[in-house]
Amino acid sequence: MTTRRDFIGKAGMGIAGAAAFGAPAVHANKKTTIRWRMQTYAGPALAEHVVKPAIESFNKIAGSEMQIELYFADQLVPTGELFRAMQKGTIDAVQSDDDSMASPTEVTVFGGYFPFASRYSLDVPVLFNQYGLNEIWDKEYAKVGVKHLSAGAWDPCHFATKEPIRSLADLKGKRVFTFPTAGRFLHQFGVIPVTLPWEDIEVAVQTGELDGVAWSGITEDYTVGWADVTNYFLTNNISGAWAGSFYANMDQYNKLPDRLKELLKLTMDSSHYYRQWWYWGGEASLRVHGTKMELTSIPDEEWTQVEAAAVKFWDQVASESATKKQVVDIFKRYNADMQKAGRPYRYS
Incomplete structure (x- = not known):
């Protein structure tokens, strides 16, 4: 917030500068930081692994250009209302599965744990990136004003x-x-x-x-x-x-410059990679030890x-x-x- 004293002081400096150079003061318009609110399905302890490191990385790189505020399970809206809130623009992005957030699409039933659809975590990204699920998800979510950003795997x-x-x-x-x-x-x-x-x-x-x-x-x-x-x-x-994804309000996503869209993609890929080894190693280690x-x-x-x-x-x-x-x-x-x-x- 700009206080009245700050405003007067800055105005005075502008006048002094104009007098010194004999020309009107010209102030460059500072770009406003793009701010998104994202809610994850995960509670605080789990979010420390499944999403928080990636969002912190994004914010560090994007700097004053864009910042994503991360909220945990049910913090802004109940998980079952995540889709509607994102569709309306109440929140800008979501990390969840289709099933839990009750998205009104034909693919909702396949989110989360569709019985025996996968045997290993690597099955999920292969199904989306090499067997055509990405295209189906993109089409279904575009119908309802939401951008399906990226799918990945979690634990069994x-x-x-x-x-x-x-x-x-x-x-x-x-x-x-x-x-x-x-x-x-x-x-x-x-x-x-x-x-x-x-x-x-x-x-x-x-x-x-x-x-x-x-x-x-x-x-x-x-x-x-x-x-x-x-x-x-x-x-x-x-x-x-578990098959889960990142999603965004379509209008908000379309407003992003291409550079930030690419950064968002890379950030989500890093999140998927982190979970691949964190879960794979953890599942075996905790069974044994x-x-x-x-x-x-x-x-x-x-x-x-x-x-x-x-x-x-x-x-x-x-x-x-x-x-x-x-x-x-x-x-x-x-x-x-x-x-x-x-x-x-x-x-x-």
Whole structure:
């Protein structure tokens, strides 16, 4: 803010300068810093890894030209309202998955953890950059005034629970915090999906409102405190990697000069790369050296029932629209290619 005293003082200097040079004072117009507000799906502890380093890097390089103010889960708006807030311009950008922020697109169901769509984290960027998902996402979000900026992978989806899970029967009646589509899929095995604000999960597990979470891998369980309130970690997973993205209000994005668009892209790529090694190393290390949760497994002969159910679920989703069928067909083609490629891409 410019105070009255500052204004008068600066005006006086301008007059003095004009008199000294015998010409009117000309003041260069300073460029206004572009300011964006971005909200992530992640709480503070998790955001320290999945987004904050990248945004700090962007701000450092962009300097006075542009600054992004980062907000954590539910800080400005509830996660389920992120899309609408961004579409309206209440916030400028979002880091989330399509499913959690309830985006009204044909691809929303595939965000987060679409059952068995991936086995490894590298599957996600390959699907988007080499198998055509980028083009589909771009088209779908352009219809609703949002720019899909960049997709990347996070961790696999596992159960962390208070009671052990060693068979499919043990899943029945478990009240679990999970993603909408994952919950829809798991419901057939007796799981009761529960939706709560992210920051309330730890307390909900402690009080018995929740029996566990199926929201992440073991790295996040330790990072955000869930490993402190659960006792068991199920090694079987329903997806090899969470698929999430960065998005922006289309009008705000279009106003950016090309240089800042390119910087934003590079920053997001650095964020994706950080998560690749942070999660990959963390998942293995904490299974081997972690002391807070006991590892359990459902036998392969039982788990094949879940994998078979996923194939039926894919076909069910594909029948809902032409765009969904296009995405499912890509998943099928990709996984068939990986299976034929053999080791190390897929193991029989």
